[in-house]
Amino acid sequence: MSGKSLLLKVILLGDGGVGKSSLMNRYVTNKFDSQAFHTIGVEFLNRDLEVDGRFVTLQIWDTAGQERFKSLRTPFYRGADCCLLTFSVDDRQSFENLSNWQKEFVHYADVKDPERFPFVVLGNKIDKLDRQVSTEEAQSWCLENGNYPYLETSAKDDTNVAVAFEEAVRQVLAVEEQLEHCMLGHTIDLHSSSKSGSSCC
Numbered sequence: 561m562s563g564k565s566l567l568l569k570v571i572l573l574g575d576g577g578v579g580k581s582s583l584m585n586r587y588v589t590n591k592f593d594s595q596a597f598h599t600i601g602v603e604f605l606n607r608d609l610e611v612d613g614r615f616v617t618l619q620i621w622d623t624a625g626q627e628r629f630k631s632l633r634t635p636f637y638r639g640a641d642c643c644l645l646t647f648s649v650d651d652r653q654s655f656e657n658l659s660n661w662q663k664e665f666v667h668y669a670d671v672k673d674p675e676r677f678p679f680v681v682l683g684n685k686i687d688k689l690d691r692q693v694s695t696e697e698a699q700s701w702c703l704e705n706g707n708y709p710y711l712e713t714s715a716k717d718d719t720n721v722a723v724a725f726e727e728a729v730r731q732v733l734a735v736e737e738q739l740e741h742c743m744l745g746h747t748i749d750l751h752s753s754s755k756s757g758s759s760c761c
């Protein structure tokens with residue numbers, strides 16, 4: 561277990577009204593507002609947590625999903641360690657827009673290696689009865705677009721909200737460990753004739 565606390569920036573993206581602010585507020589303040597206002601630009605909140613023995617300060621950036629606020633949100637994508645692509649299970653269009661959100665993020669965050677970047681997909685509002693996107697459909701989108709973890713949440717009922725943010729941390733830590741492993745492999749390579757450890761990067 562490392563004693564060092566890690567600061568991780570995670571960013572919530574998705575159409576206006578899918579529940580990004582509600583997820584962040586549920587997780588950080590344990591409150592839910594059924595009359596929430598649309599976000600303008602970006603807001604962020606921090607929460608400390610421990611995942612698999614690592615102490616982490618999660619800096620959650622909540623963005624405005626409405627198209628008219630695009631120029632206000634995109635400057636904040638850089639430096640994100642994980643992107644939570646969010647849709648609402650009762651809003652098919654928000655699910656169909658996931659690819660656009662992914663592309664917007666990769667472009668404005670200037671992600672060098674999109675294949676390895678940790679995305680997590682959230683299907684929010686599972687408390688609602690008028691579902692337009694099935695679990696299976698969402699899972700297969702995740703599988704086809706990068707094998708991303710998929711979690712179904714309800715900010716209203718506090719279903720899977722903490723699990724979702726913890727999964728984001730796990731994804732970042734997994735990439736970090738992979739990179740450390742690769743760097744170690746290269747270091748060993750410099751001092752020996754063996755080619756072991758050079759296969760992952």
Ligand SMILES: Nc1nc2c(ncn2[C@@H]2O[C@H](COP(=O)(O)OP(=O)(O)OP(=O)(O)O)[C@@H](O)[C@H]2O)c(=O)[nH]1
Pocket residue numbers: 574575576577578579580581582583593594595596597598599600623624625626684685686687688713714715716717
């Ligand atoms: N039933 C239900 N309603 C939710 C849930 N999450 C959010 N809402 C409601 O959906 C509406 C929009 O939620 P927001 O959190 O403001 O959505 P947003 O994604 O932040 O929207 P923008 O800021 O415009 O991008 C609000 O009325 C919330 O109360 C949920 O899990 N279940």
Ligand SMILES: [Mg+2]
Pocket residue numbers: 580581582597598599622623624625
């Ligand atoms: Mg919002």
